[in-house]
Amino acid sequence: MLLDPQAQIMVQGITGREASSMVSDMLDYGSRIVAGVTPGKAGQNVQGIPVYDTIAQLREDHCPTVSIISVPAPAVLDAALEAFAGGIKLCLIMTERIPRLDTSKIMVAARQAGCRVIGPNSLGLIRPSVAKLGTIGGRIDNVRKSFTPGSTAVLSRSGGMTTELASFLTSHGIGQSIAIGVGGDPIVGSNFAELVVLLEDDPATQSVVIYGEPGGTAEEDLARALSRRKSRLRINAFLSGRFVDDLEGVRFGHAAVIVEEGRGSVQGKKKALREAGVFVAERFDDILEGLQT
Amino acid sequence: MRLLEHQSRKLLEEFGLRFTEAVVVETAAAAAKEARTLGLPVMIKAQVPFGGRGKAGAVLSADTPEEAAAAADQLLGRQLRGVTVTRLSVEKKVSFLREFYVGVTWDTTSKLPVALLGPSGGVDVEQATAQIARQTFDPWTGLTCYQGREMAARAGLSGKTLVVVGDVFNRLARAFLDRDAVLAEVNPLVEIAPGQILCLDAHVEIEDDAAYRQQAQLEPLGEILTTPTGRKPTSLELEAQRIDSMDHRGVAGRVVEFDGDLALLIGGGGASLTVFDAILHHGGKPANYCEIGGNPTAEKVAALTRLLLSKPEVKRLAVIMNVVNNTRADVIARGVLDGVESAGQKASEIISLFRVPGSWEDEARDIMAAAGVASCGREISLDRCARLVAEGDSPGVT
Numbered sequence: 001m002l003l004d005p006q007a008q009i010m011v012q013g014i015t016g017r018e019a020s021s022m023v024s025d026m027l028d029y030g031s032r033i034v035a036g037v038t039p040g041k042a043g044q045n046v047q048g049i050p051v052y053d054t055i056a057q058l059r060e061d062h063c064p065t066v067s068i069i070s071v072p073a074p075a076v077l078d079a080a081l082e083a084f085a086g087g088i089k090l091c092l093i094m095t096e097r098i099p100r101l102d103t104s105k106i107m108v109a110a111r112q113a114g115c116r117v118i119g120p121n122s123l124g125l126i127r128p129s130v131a132k133l134g135t136i137g138g139r140i141d142n143v144r145k146s147f148t149p150g151s152t153a154v155l156s157r158s159g160g161m162t163t164e165l166a167s168f169l170t171s172h173g174i175g176q177s178i179a180i181g182v183g184g185d186p187i188v189g190s191n192f193a194e195l196v197v198l199l200e201d202d203p204a205t206q207s208v209v210i211y212g213e214p215g216g217t218a219e220e221d222l223a224r225a226l227s228r229r230k231s232r233l234r235i236n237a238f239l240s241g242r243f244v245d246d247l248e249g250v251r252f253g254h255a256a257v258i259v260e261e262g263r264g265s266v267q268g269k270k271k272a273l274r275e276a277g278v279f280v281a282e283r284f285d286d287i288l289e290g291l292q293t
Numbered sequence: 294m295r296l297l298e299h300q301s302r303k304l305l306e307e308f309g310l311r312f313t314e315a316v317v318v319e320t321a322a323a324a325a326k327e328a329r330t331l332g333l334p335v336m337i338k339a340q341v342p343f344g345g346r347g348k349a350g351a352v353l354s355a356d357t358p359e360e361a362a363a364a365a366d367q368l369l370g371r372q373l374r375g376v377t378v379t380r381l382s383v384e385k386k387v388s389f390l391r392e393f394y395v396g397v398t399w400d401t402t403s404k405l406p407v408a409l410l411g412p413s414g415g416v417d418v419e420q421a422t423a424q425i426a427r428q429t430f431d432p433w434t435g436l437t438c439y440q441g442r443e444m445a446a447r448a449g450l451s452g453k454t455l456v457v458v459g460d461v462f463n464r465l466a467r468a469f470l471d472r473d474a475v476l477a478e479v480n481p482l483v484e485i486a487p488g489q490i491l492c493l494d495a496h497v498e499i500e501d502d503a504a505y506r507q508q509a510q511l512e513p514l515g516e517i518l519t520t521p522t523g524r525k526p527t528s529l530e531l532e533a534q535r536i537d538s539m540d541h542r543g544v545a546g547r548v549v550e551f552d553g554d555l556a557l558l559i560g561g562g563g564a565s566l567t568v569f570d571a572i573l574h575h576g577g578k579p580a581n582y583c584e585i586g587g588n589p590t591a592e593k594v595a596a597l598t599r600l601l602l603s604k605p606e607v608k609r610l611a612v613i614m615n616v617v618n619n620t621r622a623d624v625i626a627r628g629v630l631d632g633v634e635s636a637g638q639k640a641s642e643i644i645s646l647f648r649v650p651g652s653w654e655d656e657a658r659d660i661m662a663a664a665g666v667a668s669c670g671r672e673i674s675l676d677r678c679a680r681l682v683a684e685g686d687s688p689g690v691t
Contacts (some may be wrong), residue, residue, distance in 0.1 A: 018588075018619065074505065099473050099503035100399050104432040107404040123618055138618040138652035145671075146616055146651075158563025160586065163651065164615035167671050184562055187404050213566060217401045240566035243573055249343075250549060253562035253584055255502070283574070284567055284676040 001202050002090060002116070002178065003066065005130050010055070010064040010088075011036040012079045013071035014046045018135065022070070023047045028140040031131040034062040037082075055086035066090045068124070068134060076120065077102040084113035092133050093119035093189065096255070103187045110189065117189025118180060121255065123159030125180040128166075136181060137163055150175015152291065153199050153233075155192055156211035157184055157218065158254065165211055165238075165287070172288055177205040182218070184254030191218045193225040200231060207234040207291055210278075214241040215256040215264040223272035236279045236290035242266045294499040297340040299382050300514040301477075301495035308468040310461065310479070312492045315384035324365035325358040327383040333357060337364040340380040341373050344496065349373055354386060375525050387491065389483035393448075394425075395461060396478030397436075397469040405429040406469060408436055408462050410444045413481035424448075436466035453488030461490060472510060473503030529600065533583065536596045543589025543620070545597050553578025555645075555682065556601040556610040558594070558629065561586030564615035564675060571676045572611075577683030580607050588620045591628035598632025602643065609645040611682040616671050617651030625649050626657040630664050641665035645685070648678050 009026075011019055014036025024047045026033055035050050035058045042053040052058040067088040071079050076095050083091050091110070098120045110117045118125060124134015128147040136159065137143035146167040152174050156162040159181040166179045180195060182188050190198075192210055199205045212219045219239065226235070244252055245265040251258045259265050270280050279290030296304065302312045316327040317340065328335045339351035346352050351373055355361035361383065371378045392413035400407035411425035426447040430436040441462030445455040461482065469477040476498040485491050499507055499517075511517060526534070527550045537546020544560075555572070557579050559565040565584040572579055581601055585594060602610060612629055614620070626649065633640045640661075647661050650671035658668045669678055 022619075073502065097502040099500050099506075100475065101432055101470060101473055101500075101503070104399070104404055104406065108431060108433060135619040142616070142618075142652045142654070156563070158561065158615075159618060160561035160615035161563035161567070163618055164564060164671075164675065167616045167650075168674060171672060186401050187399060191402075211563060213563060221402050238567075240563060240570055242570045244566065247549075252547070252549070252582065253566050257562070257566065284571065285674050 001127075001204070002180070002198065003125060003127055003131055003133055005030075005127075006032070007066045007090070008032055008034045008062060008064040009066045009068065009133065010034060010058060010062070011049070012067055012069045012083065014038055014049065014051055015041050015044060016070055019070050020046050022135045023049060025135065025137075025139055025143070026132060029132050029143055031133065034064055055082050059086055064088065066133065067092070069093045069095060071095060073097045073099075077105055080106045080117075081109055084109055084115050089115050091115055091117045091189070092122060092124055093117060093183075094122060094124065094134055095119075096121040096184070098185070100187050103185065107187070107189060119183040119189055121185045122181040122183040122188070123162065125178060127178050128176050134181075136179070146170060147179060148175040149177070151177050151204060151206040153177050153205045153208045154179035154211075155195055155208060156181055157213050157256070158211060159184070161211045165209055168287070169209070169291075174288075174291055177202065184256060186216050186256040188218075192222040193218075196222060196225065196231060196233065196235070199233060205233065207236065209287060209291070210235065210237040212237055212239040212269060213254065213257050214244040214266050214269075215258045217264070219269035220272050223276035223278070226276040226278065230277075234279070234290065235277075236281065236287055237273050238281045238284055238287045239266050239269055294501060294504070294517050295342040296497045296499065296514065296517060297342060297380070298338065298495060299340055299380070300517070301497035302492065303514055304472060304497055305465070305468055305477070305479070305492065305495050308464045308471075310464055310468075310492050311490070312495070313384045313387055315382045318365065318381050318383055319369070319379060321362040321365040321369065324381060324383050325362040328355060328361035329358045331383065331385045334386045335361055336384045336386050337361060337368065338382045338384065339368045339371070339373065339378045340382060341376050341378060343374060351378070387483065387485055387493070389485045389491070390487070392481035392483045393458070394478065394480045395458070395465060395482050396476065396480070397466050397474070398476045400429055403429050406432055406436075406466065408441070408444060408466060410448045410458070410462070430466065432470060435470055436462055438463045454484060454490075457488060457490045468497070472497070473500045473507050474498060475500050529581070529604065532600055533597060536593060536600065539596070540590055540593055543585070543587040543593060545585045545589040545593040547582075547584040549582040551579045551581055552606070553580045554606045554608045556580050556604070556607045558583055558585055558598060558601065558610065558612045560584050560614045561617075561620070564613070567675050568613045568679050571679030572683050575680045575683035577679065580604055585614070585625070586620055588624070589628070591624050591631065594625055594628025595631035595635065598629050599636045602633065602636040602638060609682070610643050611646045611678075612644065612649065613646065613675065613678050613682075614649045615651070615675065617649060619652070621653045622649040622651055622657035623653040623660060626660040630660065646678055646682050648673060
């Protein structure tokens with residue numbers, strides 16, 4: 001399962017503006033952050049966590065296997081390569097607005113290094129009451145209110161909707177085994193189809209809730225995978241952005257949300273998922289129906 | 294950033310692709326003159342940033358200089374999907390033996406760039422049919438000539454044609470990677486004599502998020518239109534972009550105008566889509582789509598609120614966000630109230646619903662309550678909030 005509670009975590013770009021509050025929120029929730037990297041800032045510390053110039057130096061004192069990348073977009077490719085060279089096996093890329101070329105190069109290198117990538121443009125992932133990675137849920141009080149342990153996995157193309165969905169499930173007595181913001185970009189490290197394969201082997205997970213959007217092929221890819229190989233999991237989906245279907249060529253919300261020449265429409269995605277046996281909720285509140293039956 | 298045809302061909306020519314001779318003109322007289330110089334007959338093509346120009350009547354042929362002038366007259370100044378035609382490309386008409394489509398784009402499934410080769414015409418990349426050869430390739434190394442030849446062979450090509458098409462792919466892929474393109478296509482690529490290849494039309498789109506490292510390379514191409522919407526942005530939309538660029542913190546300016554009376558400040562990226570759908574479903578009439586998120590400053594939110602309320606048709610404002618993570622609910626609340634006040638409105642009268650649960654929600658609720666506005670908590674779902682707003686049945690004032 002993703003995010004072993006024993007795994008040591010490092011943060012690349014730990015001295016950045018958003019990283020400090022993220023680190024303190026994560027520590028509050030019990031995540032094991034051991035060190036951070038910002039080139040040129042060795043010797044500083046963030047919330048008591050030591051900062052190193054390079055991962056090679058960091059590894060003399062610590063052995064993290066999980067990394068969070070929160071560096072400016074032009075520096076992400078290099079940071080990811082450094083992480084893979086440093087033996088990282090789970091890498092969360094939070095930065096948004098990374099050119100697709102860089103994401104694609106990262107994915108080729110990640111495959112060679114045997115590293116799983118979540119993101120880019122992801123707020124992170126959480127295993128309720130175990131640990132969280134990234135800014136998902138924000139402050140500890142909000143995390144506790146929104147996420148509770150259980151057997152439903154939440155996979156979402158939107159970071160905000162990850163928490164909204166979890167909070168909605170929690171308020172209806174449905175706990176979560178894991179919640180993952182897969183990232184809002186057209187190319188992401190782990191898409192729905194790949195994560196469902198992973199959840200298939202997780203005994204704690206019985207059902208999955210997916211939040212999809214117009215654009216890209218993540219929902220179609222999942223439908224194709226499910227048609228080929230049946231899943232033991234009950235899979236439910238809610239897709240927003242029906243109105244985007246009627247506004248071809250206009251980009252809304254996340255970088256990937258655009259319908260072009262009929263491709264990527266919500267109507268098409270819903271149809272593909274339904275044909276693959278997924279319960280697709282018409283309205284947000286209906287997502288419960290698929291879980292309670 | 295979608296390049297115009299003449300910009301696309303200039304970019305691809307840098308990588309060694311050969312095109313028909315062409316000249317860009319802005320007047321009918323220049324079109325006639327260039328037609329004579331190039332040699333007749335010629336094609337006159339409007340330079341507009343979208344496909345399907347042939348069907349739209351934006352590509353005309355001319356057999357005489359007079360016809361060229363008449364065609365130019367007909368096209369210049371015309372409105373095509375909200376874009377005024379100001380430039381035309383005049384090109385020598387060529388005859389050919391056969392034509393192809395060649396393109397490179399991103400394959401989001403394999404996360405790799407993919408090259409496509411098929412029969413000429415409108416090609417639906419996602420629904421690549423049997424007659425289209427596809428080849429994904431490594432973004433670190435590019436598409437080698439032999440991979441291009443393999444594609445050509447799979448498409449049934451042979452002899453010298455196979456060799457030159459392989460070379461075309463190598464160059465097109467290099468242009469695609471070196472220029473951070475999201476699409477680079479030549480349609481059609483024609484064979485004018487056995488083994489002789491020429492590009493007749495090109496379409497290149499550059500990734501917006503790579504602008505920071507492509508500016509210098511793109512500069513020689515001239516001004517690039519940044520309106521992929523096909524219609525001109527409204528003054529309200531432009532002002533929203535300006536507000537967003539005031540400060541790099543947070544998103545607060547993705548605005549699309551609609552003609553209803555309900556102003557919307559919604560977020561983040563996913564919840565804004567969910568809420569907009571739900572409001573339409575329940576019969577609401579939005580005046581705008583406006584996404585906020587990523588922890589914007591109160592100043593940004595205030596400026597945006599004032600802007601949305603500046604539309605004379607607007608009667609109500611709804612502020613609806615998902616359970617926020619890194620965005621601070623209290624900052625949004627303060628920004629909204631400042632914006633309402635500076636628009637000369639009363640918060641308790643204009644705000645029909647405020648729902649920003651999550652980090653700092655208690656502080657936000659107190660701020661709104663002090664202004665006489667009751668907030669909705671997370672227990673009221675996005676869908677239900679949308680219904681309350683659409684049906685004008687908001688929770689009322691404290």
